[in-house]
Amino acid sequence: MRTMRLLAILTFCTALAASCGTGGTQTTPGPDPPPVVRPTFDQTRAFADLVAQVDFGARTPGSRAHDECKAFLIGRLTTAGARVVTHDFSSTTPLGDGEYDFTNILGVFSEGKGDGVLLLAAHWDSRAKATRDPEPARRIDPVPGANDGASGVSVLLEMARAFTEAAPPRTTIICFFDAEDQGVSGSGLPQSGWAIGSRELAANWPEALPWPDEMILLDLIGGDNVHNAAVGTPTWSNDVFDLPMEPHSLQNAPDLVDRVWTIAERRGHTAFQRRTGTAVSDDHIAFQERGVAAIDIIDFVPPEWDTTHDTPENCDAGSLYQVGDTLLEFVYAE
Numbered sequence: 001m002r003t004m005r006l007l008a009i010l011t012f013c014t015a016l017a018a019s020c021g022t023g024g025t026q027t028t029p030g031p032d033p034p035p036v037v038r039p040t041f042d043q044t045r046a047f048a049d050l051v052a053q054v055d056f057g058a059r060t061p062g063s064r065a066h067d068e069c070k071a072f073l074i075g076r077l078t079t080a081g082a083r084v085v086t087h088d089f090s091s092t093t094p095l096g097d098g099e100y101d102f103t104n105i106l107g108v109f110s111e112g113k114g115d116g117v118l119l120l121a122a123h124w125d126s127r128a129k130a131t132r133d134p135e136p137a138r139r140i141d142p143v144p145g146a147n148d149g150a151s152g153v154s155v156l157l158e159m160a161r162a163f164t165e166a167a168p169p170r171t172t173i174i175c176f177f178d179a180e181d182q183g184v185s186g187s188g189l190p191q192s193g194w195a196i197g198s199r200e201l202a203a204n205w206p207e208a209l210p211w212p213d214e215m216i217l218l219d220l221i222g223g224d225n226v227h228n229a230a231v232g233t234p235t236w237s238n239d240v241f242d243l244p245m246e247p248h249s250l251q252n253a254p255d256l257v258d259r260v261w262t263i264a265e266r267r268g269h270t271a272f273q274r275r276t277g278t279a280v281s282d283d284h285i286a287f288q289e290r291g292v293a294a295i296d297i298i299d300f301v302p303p304e305w306d307t308t309h310d311t312p313e314n315c316d317a318g319s320l321y322q323v324g325d326t327l328l329e330f331v332y333a334e
């Protein structure tokens with residue numbers, strides 16, 4: 001039976017080849033289509049996108065740099081072929097006076113494809129005041145936000161570009177949160193006023209978007225391993241780029257943490273470490289509270305954190321690569 005069917009197929013193919021004028025030499029069925037070759041992560045391009053954001057100036061609430069960077073991010077997601085959805089809201093912040101306009105920016109890829117919806121996110125605002133600067137006089141200046149803000153966004157922009165080479169196998173949303181980095185401990189607000197944008201978005205998710213079931217958040221993933229004499233080694237920093245497992249992530253989504261760290265280990269990305277790090281009140285919390293398996297990939301914290309020294313010179317393209325290569329492998333391996 002099997003032989004007869006094969007013979008029939010061979011005969012059909014021979015006839016087809018002959019009728020198509022190919023000379024009849026192609027008499028066996030062709031191979032299966034090749035599997036999707038995943039795009040590579042270009043760390044040079046990602047680093048250029050980090051610098052491009054910092055070049056606007058600090059993306060603090062109400063600033064011109066904030067407006068310009070918003071237009072830049074919407075443009076980049078649009079160019080990458082995403083359906084872009086913006087979520088506007090107004091809020092006060094612990095660091096500012098009065099209300100500011102904020103925008104969460106989302107781009108949807110491979111809509112309706114595969115099983116489940118993956119949310120990849122980072123915050124795009126930068127902190128209005130460098131509250132941990134080593135020089136007290138500079139603590140009213142804004143944070144340039146090269147690592148804290150721009151690094152995570154730059155990795156996701158490079159992933160969006162990669163998605164133009166091969167569409168992700170399942171619905172994937174890239175999200176840039178606003179108003180993450182304006183918190184003050186003890187301010188009395190939910191999460192002390194950190195992560196305002198993600199709380200607003202999780203509570204008012206746009207009807208036009210599918211709800212995610214998994215979320216990977218990137219924050220502070222661009223640091224270097226060079227000791228910076230200007231900031232020294234503060235007691236709250238270990239002065240190296242490393243990515244231990246964040247405790248809220250481990251508690252909420254241990255399987256997702258394991259899948260990501262296993263890929264990182266297989267790819268030789270040694271910054272990912274299988275030890276428990278410091279719990280962080282970040283943009284993943286509001287989504288965890290609503291049932292999403294959500295994790296935070298974060299180097300908590302570099303010595304330049306919340307200082308005016310959070311600049312591209314203190315970042316490393318190789319750190320962006322460790323995270324970006326891991327995430328691209330994750331997206332296409334699933």
Ligand SMILES: [Zn+2]
Binds near residue numbers: 123180181
């Ligand atoms: Zn941050």
